[in-house]
Amino acid sequence: MSGGILHTIHGPADLHALDAARLPELCAEIRRALIAYGHHHGGHIGSNLGMVEATVALHRVFDSPRDRIVFDVSHQSYVHKMLTGRADAYLDPDRNDEVTGFTNPDESEHDQFVLGHTGTSISLACGLAKTRDMNGGNEHVIAVIGDGSLSSAIAFEGLNNAAAQGGNLIIVFNDNEMSIAEDQGGMYGPLARLRESGGIAEPNIFKAFGLDYRYVEDGNDVAALVDAFAEVRDLDHPVVVHIHTRKGLGLPVADDAADATDTSASIDVDNDDLPDDRTGDLADGDAVVAAEDLAITEGRCEANHWQNPDSAAGRPLGARKHYGQLAMAALESRFETEPGLVVISPATPGSNGITRAFRARAGKHYVDTGITEEHAVAFASGIARAGGRPVLATSATFFQRTFDQLQQELSLNHTPATLLDFGGGLSGADNTHSGAFDIAMFGNVPGLTCLAPTSEHAFLDMLAWSTGAGNDGPVVIRVPGDTILNAERAGGFPRYRQDDEKTVVAVTGTATGVIATGNTSVDGTVSPNPWNRYHITHAGSDVAILALGNEYPLGERIVAALAADHDAPIDATLIDPQQFSVIDDETLAALAANHRLAVTLEDGQLEGGWGEKITAWYANRASSPDTAPMRVLNFGAAKEFTDRVPLAELNDRYGLTVANVTARIHSSLDR
Amino acid sequence: MSGGILHTIHGPADLHALDAARLPELCAEIRRALIAYGHHHGGHIGSNLGMVEATVALHRVFDSPRDRIVFDVSHQSYVHKMLTGRADAYLDPDRNDEVTGFTNPDESEHDQFVLGHTGTSISLACGLAKTRDMNGGNEHVIAVIGDGSLSSAIAFEGLNNAAAQGGNLIIVFNDNEMSIAEDQGGMYGPLARLRESGGIAEPNIFKAFGLDYRYVEDGNDVAALVDAFAEVRDLDHPVVVHIHTRKGLGLPVADDAADATDTSASIDVDNDDLPDDRTGDLADGDAVVAAEDLAITEGRCEANHWQNPDSAAGRPLGARKHYGQLAMAALESRFETEPGLVVISPATPGSNGITRAFRARAGKHYVDTGITEEHAVAFASGIARAGGRPVLATSATFFQRTFDQLQQELSLNHTPATLLDFGGGLSGADNTHSGAFDIAMFGNVPGLTCLAPTSEHAFLDMLAWSTGAGNDGPVVIRVPGDTILNAERAGGFPRYRQDDEKTVVAVTGTATGVIATGNTSVDGTVSPNPWNRYHITHAGSDVAILALGNEYPLGERIVAALAADHDAPIDATLIDPQQFSVIDDETLAALAANHRLAVTLEDGQLEGGWGEKITAWYANRASSPDTAPMRVLNFGAAKEFTDRVPLAELNDRYGLTVANVTARIHSSLDR
Structure with a gap:
C-alpha cells in the first residue's frame, strides 16, 4: 500500500493546499488504505469507510485544531487521524500501535477528547462553543454523530440545548442507517422519509429541536x-448537516451487496475473542463482524470488519459469548410456558x-432498545412491576449510564x-x-442483590433463581x-457441584473448622436469599482466602501454594463469597475463632469495592477482650484508569499473583 | 372545607358512576381542597391545580388499578390520591401525614411506582405495557409527563422506544409551559407553535418519534x-395526548395574573427552609415558591405554592442557599475579568x-440547561477543555444521573x-x-478531586482554587x-482560619504529636493539590477523630467530651480531612506513632464511602513487627433507603452521637 497523496498530507494545511480535483483521488487512496489496514489489523472499518469523504471535506473546509471537531464515540476517527499527521500508523503495519481506536488529546492536538461511550459529542461541542463565545472567538465547532448514537439519551439533551445556546455550531449527522445492530x-x-424526500419531509426531528437543517443525499x-x-461554516447559529453515507463503501462487491441487502446484518463481535491488546478498540457505536455470523473467507475484509475472521476460526468462544449463550439457552427453554420472560439488550446483543x-x-421475548441503557433499566423495572421477568444484558462499562x-x-x-x-472486572480494555x-x-446500591458466580452451574442456578x-x-x-471459563475447561477444584445447589455452609467455631452443609445456616434459620451466605469450599485454619468471582481460581492456586510450602505449610480456608451485596456476618464471625x-x-477497584467492607466489618465488630483481632489483607485494583494494559501486567501491578499474595500472607503472620 | 362530592368518591368506580354533568362541580371542589391544603400544609400545589381536570378525566375513562397510570416524578399526583381513597388526607389537616408527596405502592394499589426523579414515566409505562402484551392482557397503560420533564434524557429514550414497541400506550403530555424554572x-x-396551531403545525416532535398524536387546547x-x-383509550398503538393546562388555575386572580405574566417566575424554594419532615415532598419536576422571590402575603396561596411563605419569613437562610449565595457572589466578582467563568444549573437554581x-x-455567565444533568456535565467538560471555567450546581441526588x-x-x-x-449527606429527605x-x-471515581469544606472560608477557598x-x-x-452553618453561627472551635489558607499540616512521629504548618509536607515536597493533606486542627494522642465535612462539628463535640471525662480524660487528636478522594498516607502513618x-x-453511607478506606489503609500497610496495629472505628449511615426520617432519628440509628461514639471509643480502648 503506497500512499501517493496521503503521504504528502501532514496536516490540514496540506489538505487545504491540494487541488480540489484531486480530492476524489485522495479519498480513493484512503479507502484502499483502510481496507488494507482492516485486513491486517482489524478495527471499525465499516463506519470509517462510510466517513472517508465527510472527513476529508471537514478537514478541507475547517482548520483543525483551531476549529474543533468532536467525533461521537470516536470509533469513526481513523480518517481524521490519517489527515492529521498519523497516516503512517495506518499505512505501516509495524506502526499500528502508535494510534488508539479512539480520539485522544495525548496523541494529537487535533483530538479534542478521549471518548468511547455514545451520544456525548453535541454536549461537549456546546461546551467548546460556549467558551469560544464567552471569549469572543470565531473558531468553528463541529460535532459528528451517527444515527445509531442518536438514540442515546444525552444526545437528545444536547440537541435540545444546542439551539437554545445559539452561536456557530455544526452538527454533522452521519446517517448510514445502522446502529451497532439494527x-x-x-x-x-x-x-x-426525511432521506427519501431529500430532506424536505416533516416531521423533521432536528427542526423539532429548534435547529437549522441541511441535507446531503450523497454523503460519499x-x-x-x-x-x-x-x-x-460561518452561520451564527447551530445547524444540522444530515449526510447520507454508505457504511463499508469500497469493499468488494460481494461484501457490499451482502451488507446492503441483509437488513439483519447485526454482525457483532465477541470482545473476548480478541487478544487483550485489541479490546481497546472496541466501541459501542459501530457494528463489527462475528465469525459466527458470516462465512469465513480468507483474505476478505467484511463490510463491518472488526478483525480478520480467520484469526477467530477454530478458537473456542470467550467467556462473554460462552456464558451469554448458555444463559440465553436456559431462558429460551422457558419462553413457551413463561410469557413474561423477556431479554433486553441495549444495542449490543452479539458480543x-x-x-x-x-x-x-x-421473537417478542427479545427487545433491542437501541443504545439506551437508562431506558432499558426503567423498562425492565416496568416489566417486572407488571409481573414479567426481564433479563437485561449489557457491558459493565455501559451500566454506568444507569446508576x-x-x-x-x-x-x-x-x-x-x-x-x-x-x-466486569480487569482486562486489557481501553480506558x-x-x-x-x-x-x-453495583455493590453500594441498597437492596440490589449482586451475585458473582464462579462456575457455569452457579451462574445458571443464580439466573434461574433471580x-x-x-x-x-x-x-x-x-x-x-x-x-x-479457563479454570472450568482445565478441570481443577470442584468449586460448585450441581448436587449442592443453593447449599449454604458455614464453619463452626471449632479449632479445625468443619463444613456444615444444608439449606440452613448455623442458627437454623432459612436464608431469604440462597446466595447470602458465603460458600466455604475448603475448611482449613489460620488463614481464610475469600476469593470473589473471577478471582476464585487465583484463590484456589493460593490455597494450593500455601499448603505446598515446605517450610511452613498452611491449610488455608477457601471461600467463594458468591455475592458482594451483603456481609455474611455469621461466617465471618465463625472464621475468627480459628483464623x-x-x-x-x-478483580475490580479496591476503593469502594468489596474487600474493604470485610476489613471494616472485622474492625468494627464488638469482639470480646480475649479475642485477638482478625487481620485482613485486601487485593484488587487501584483507583485509576488504565488503557490497554495487558491483564497479566495489571495483575502484577496490583499484586494479584500467587507469589505476591502468599508472600504478604507469610509476612503478615510473622508480625 | 367540606367535600360534598369528593366525600362520596372512594375509588374510580364511584367516579365512573357519577353523572357526567357533575364532573365540573367535582373539579371545583377538588380545586378548593387543594388550595386549602396548600395554605395549611404546602406542597406542589401549582402543578396539581393544573392537573385537576386531567386527573378526573383519567380516572373517569380508565379503570385504575387494573389500568395503570404512571405519573412522571409524581409530584402532580395529589388529585389522583384524592380520587383513589385518600381524600381525607388532604381534607383533614390532622391526617396530612397519611400521604407522601409522591406516588407509592405501599400507600395504594393505584400507585405504580415510588418516583421522584424526572423523565422515567414513559420507559416504565413501556415496561408495564410490554408485560401486558406478552400476557395477552387488555388493560390500558398511561404515562403522564410534563413539558419540563420532557427535557430530560431518558424521556426521549422512552419516546423513541414507545412507537417501536407498539401496542396500547397513552402518553399524556401535560404542557403548562413551565419547568422548575423557565x-x-x-x-x-x-x-x-404547535400549541398556537391547535396541534397542526410541523415540526411535531412526537410525530418525529413515530408517535400518533392528539391535541387538547383546553386542558382544564x-x-x-x-x-x-x-x-x-383502545388504540392498538402508542399515542401522545398533548393537553395544554394552566398551572395554578383557581388561585386568586392576583396570583394567577402574576404567574401568567411573569415569565421569569422561577420561584424556587429552599429545601433547607423547611422542617425535616417536609423535605420529603420536594421534587424536581415542579416549581415552588421562595419567600425571597415573592411578597409575603398573609394567608395567600401562591401560584406554585410550596408552603405558606409566612413560615419562612424572618428565618435565616438554610445552608444550601446561604453557601450557594456566597459562592455566586464570589464568582460574580470575577465575571468582568474572567469571560470563561460560567455557572450552570440543570433547572434547579433557586434552591x-x-x-x-x-x-x-x-447574563451569559449563567446557563440553565433544563432538567439535563447528563448534558450539563459533558457541557461543563467541553467548556473546560476550551479553557473556560464552568461551575455546575445541583443536588447530590441528581448528580446520580451523571455517573x-x-x-x-x-x-x-x-x-x-x-x-x-x-x-449531600444525611437529612430527613424522602427516599x-x-x-x-x-x-x-464521587469518592470512587479515579482522578476526581472531592472536597468537603467545614467552614465558609474553606468552602470559598476551595472554590477559588478549583x-x-x-x-x-x-x-x-x-x-x-x-x-x-449552625456551628459557624454559634461560634465554637476555630476550625479554619483565613490566615492559614491552604496550610497543610501533619503530626510528626513523636510521642505527643505536634502540628507542623506550612505549604510543604513532612518530606519537603509541595503538594500538587493544597487539599490533599488532612488538616490537624488539634494534636492530641491515643485517639484520633477524623471528622469529614458535615460531621466535623460532631467531631469537635466528641473531642471535648473525651477531654472532659472525669474518670479517664483523653486528649484526642481532631482532624478535618478536607477531602475524600485521596488518602493522606503521611498523616495516617504519623498518627500511628502515638495513637x-x-x-x-x-454523614453518608459507610459501605463504599470514605471511612472504610481509612480502615483498609491501616489494615494493609506494611507496619514493622513491633508496631501495634492501629484500630479503626467507622461511623456513618447504613446501606438503606430512608423516607422522611428526621435527622436526629437517623443520627441515633447510626450512632452518630457524642454518647455513642465516646462509649465505643472507651470500649475499644479497654479491649
Whole structure:
C-alpha cells in the first residue's frame, strides 16, 4: 500500500493546499488504505469507510485544531487521524500501535477528547462553543454523530440545548442507517422519509429541536460535502448537516451487496475473542463482524470488519459469548410456558452471546432498545412491576449510564429485574471500556442483590433463581470471565457441584473448622436469599482466602501454594463469597475463632469495592477482650484508569499473583 | 372545607358512576381542597391545580388499578390520591401525614411506582405495557409527563422506544409551559407553535418519534379531556395526548395574573427552609415558591405554592442557599475579568442560592440547561477543555444521573470543571431525594478531586482554587450543610482560619504529636493539590477523630467530651480531612506513632464511602513487627433507603452521637 497523496498530507494545511480535483483521488487512496489496514489489523472499518469523504471535506473546509471537531464515540476517527499527521500508523503495519481506536488529546492536538461511550459529542461541542463565545472567538465547532448514537439519551439533551445556546455550531449527522445492530426506535421511520424526500419531509426531528437543517443525499460525494460544509461554516447559529453515507463503501462487491441487502446484518463481535491488546478498540457505536455470523473467507475484509475472521476460526468462544449463550439457552427453554420472560439488550446483543439465531427464535421475548441503557433499566423495572421477568444484558462499562435508574426505578422500587453484567472486572480494555468499576457501583446500591458466580452451574442456578418465583427484588449477576471459563475447561477444584445447589455452609467455631452443609445456616434459620451466605469450599485454619468471582481460581492456586510450602505449610480456608451485596456476618464471625488472617481477592477497584467492607466489618465488630483481632489483607485494583494494559501486567501491578499474595500472607503472620 | 362530592368518591368506580354533568362541580371542589391544603400544609400545589381536570378525566375513562397510570416524578399526583381513597388526607389537616408527596405502592394499589426523579414515566409505562402484551392482557397503560420533564434524557429514550414497541400506550403530555424554572431548550419554540396551531403545525416532535398524536387546547375542560381520553383509550398503538393546562388555575386572580405574566417566575424554594419532615415532598419536576422571590402575603396561596411563605419569613437562610449565595457572589466578582467563568444549573437554581437577581446580572455567565444533568456535565467538560471555567450546581441526588459522564467525559478527560454538590449527606429527605450516597459515588471515581469544606472560608477557598489557574482537573465540592452553618453561627472551635489558607499540616512521629504548618509536607515536597493533606486542627494522642465535612462539628463535640471525662480524660487528636478522594498516607502513618485508635465520622453511607478506606489503609500497610496495629472505628449511615426520617432519628440509628461514639471509643480502648 503506497500512499501517493496521503503521504504528502501532514496536516490540514496540506489538505487545504491540494487541488480540489484531486480530492476524489485522495479519498480513493484512503479507502484502499483502510481496507488494507482492516485486513491486517482489524478495527471499525465499516463506519470509517462510510466517513472517508465527510472527513476529508471537514478537514478541507475547517482548520483543525483551531476549529474543533468532536467525533461521537470516536470509533469513526481513523480518517481524521490519517489527515492529521498519523497516516503512517495506518499505512505501516509495524506502526499500528502508535494510534488508539479512539480520539485522544495525548496523541494529537487535533483530538479534542478521549471518548468511547455514545451520544456525548453535541454536549461537549456546546461546551467548546460556549467558551469560544464567552471569549469572543470565531473558531468553528463541529460535532459528528451517527444515527445509531442518536438514540442515546444525552444526545437528545444536547440537541435540545444546542439551539437554545445559539452561536456557530455544526452538527454533522452521519446517517448510514445502522446502529451497532439494527437501528431501533420510532424516530427511524420519519428519518427514512426525511432521506427519501431529500430532506424536505416533516416531521423533521432536528427542526423539532429548534435547529437549522441541511441535507446531503450523497454523503460519499466529497465535492458536495465540501460545498455543504462551506455553506454552513460561518452561520451564527447551530445547524444540522444530515449526510447520507454508505457504511463499508469500497469493499468488494460481494461484501457490499451482502451488507446492503441483509437488513439483519447485526454482525457483532465477541470482545473476548480478541487478544487483550485489541479490546481497546472496541466501541459501542459501530457494528463489527462475528465469525459466527458470516462465512469465513480468507483474505476478505467484511463490510463491518472488526478483525480478520480467520484469526477467530477454530478458537473456542470467550467467556462473554460462552456464558451469554448458555444463559440465553436456559431462558429460551422457558419462553413457551413463561410469557413474561423477556431479554433486553441495549444495542449490543452479539458480543454477549445473544446470537441472531436466538433473537429470531425469541421473537417478542427479545427487545433491542437501541443504545439506551437508562431506558432499558426503567423498562425492565416496568416489566417486572407488571409481573414479567426481564433479563437485561449489557457491558459493565455501559451500566454506568444507569446508576440513577439502578437506585431509583429499580432498587427503591424493589422490582425483580435481572441484570447480566458482562465484561466486569480487569482486562486489557481501553480506558473508555474498563470493567474495573462495576463492583464499587453495583455493590453500594441498597437492596440490589449482586451475585458473582464462579462456575457455569452457579451462574445458571443464580439466573434461574433471580428470574423465578422465589425472588422478588432486583439482581445483578456478574457474568463469569475468562479466568473462570479457563479454570472450568482445565478441570481443577470442584468449586460448585450441581448436587449442592443453593447449599449454604458455614464453619463452626471449632479449632479445625468443619463444613456444615444444608439449606440452613448455623442458627437454623432459612436464608431469604440462597446466595447470602458465603460458600466455604475448603475448611482449613489460620488463614481464610475469600476469593470473589473471577478471582476464585487465583484463590484456589493460593490455597494450593500455601499448603505446598515446605517450610511452613498452611491449610488455608477457601471461600467463594458468591455475592458482594451483603456481609455474611455469621461466617465471618465463625472464621475468627480459628483464623488469624482473612484475605480478600477481587478483580475490580479496591476503593469502594468489596474487600474493604470485610476489613471494616472485622474492625468494627464488638469482639470480646480475649479475642485477638482478625487481620485482613485486601487485593484488587487501584483507583485509576488504565488503557490497554495487558491483564497479566495489571495483575502484577496490583499484586494479584500467587507469589505476591502468599508472600504478604507469610509476612503478615510473622508480625 | 367540606367535600360534598369528593366525600362520596372512594375509588374510580364511584367516579365512573357519577353523572357526567357533575364532573365540573367535582373539579371545583377538588380545586378548593387543594388550595386549602396548600395554605395549611404546602406542597406542589401549582402543578396539581393544573392537573385537576386531567386527573378526573383519567380516572373517569380508565379503570385504575387494573389500568395503570404512571405519573412522571409524581409530584402532580395529589388529585389522583384524592380520587383513589385518600381524600381525607388532604381534607383533614390532622391526617396530612397519611400521604407522601409522591406516588407509592405501599400507600395504594393505584400507585405504580415510588418516583421522584424526572423523565422515567414513559420507559416504565413501556415496561408495564410490554408485560401486558406478552400476557395477552387488555388493560390500558398511561404515562403522564410534563413539558419540563420532557427535557430530560431518558424521556426521549422512552419516546423513541414507545412507537417501536407498539401496542396500547397513552402518553399524556401535560404542557403548562413551565419547568422548575423557565422551560429551557430548542424544542420549546416548535412546541409553542404547535400549541398556537391547535396541534397542526410541523415540526411535531412526537410525530418525529413515530408517535400518533392528539391535541387538547383546553386542558382544564374536563368534558373535552374525557372525550379525548375515551377516543384514544383502545388504540392498538402508542399515542401522545398533548393537553395544554394552566398551572395554578383557581388561585386568586392576583396570583394567577402574576404567574401568567411573569415569565421569569422561577420561584424556587429552599429545601433547607423547611422542617425535616417536609423535605420529603420536594421534587424536581415542579416549581415552588421562595419567600425571597415573592411578597409575603398573609394567608395567600401562591401560584406554585410550596408552603405558606409566612413560615419562612424572618428565618435565616438554610445552608444550601446561604453557601450557594456566597459562592455566586464570589464568582460574580470575577465575571468582568474572567469571560470563561460560567455557572450552570440543570433547572434547579433557586434552591441552591442562585437567585433570580444573580441570574439577571450574570447574563451569559449563567446557563440553565433544563432538567439535563447528563448534558450539563459533558457541557461543563467541553467548556473546560476550551479553557473556560464552568461551575455546575445541583443536588447530590441528581448528580446520580451523571455517573458515567463523571467517569468518562469529566475525569478520564481531566478537565477543570467544578461541581457544587448541594444537599449531600444525611437529612430527613424522602427516599427519592436522599443525599446519603454521594460520597460513595464521587469518592470512587479515579482522578476526581472531592472536597468537603467545614467552614465558609474553606468552602470559598476551595472554590477559588478549583476555578483558578492552579487546578487542571475536575473537582466536586460538597457544599457544607446545616451542621456546619449552625456551628459557624454559634461560634465554637476555630476550625479554619483565613490566615492559614491552604496550610497543610501533619503530626510528626513523636510521642505527643505536634502540628507542623506550612505549604510543604513532612518530606519537603509541595503538594500538587493544597487539599490533599488532612488538616490537624488539634494534636492530641491515643485517639484520633477524623471528622469529614458535615460531621466535623460532631467531631469537635466528641473531642471535648473525651477531654472532659472525669474518670479517664483523653486528649484526642481532631482532624478535618478536607477531602475524600485521596488518602493522606503521611498523616495516617504519623498518627500511628502515638495513637491506638482512629475514628472516622461521615454523614453518608459507610459501605463504599470514605471511612472504610481509612480502615483498609491501616489494615494493609506494611507496619514493622513491633508496631501495634492501629484500630479503626467507622461511623456513618447504613446501606438503606430512608423516607422522611428526621435527622436526629437517623443520627441515633447510626450512632452518630457524642454518647455513642465516646462509649465505643472507651470500649475499644479497654479491649
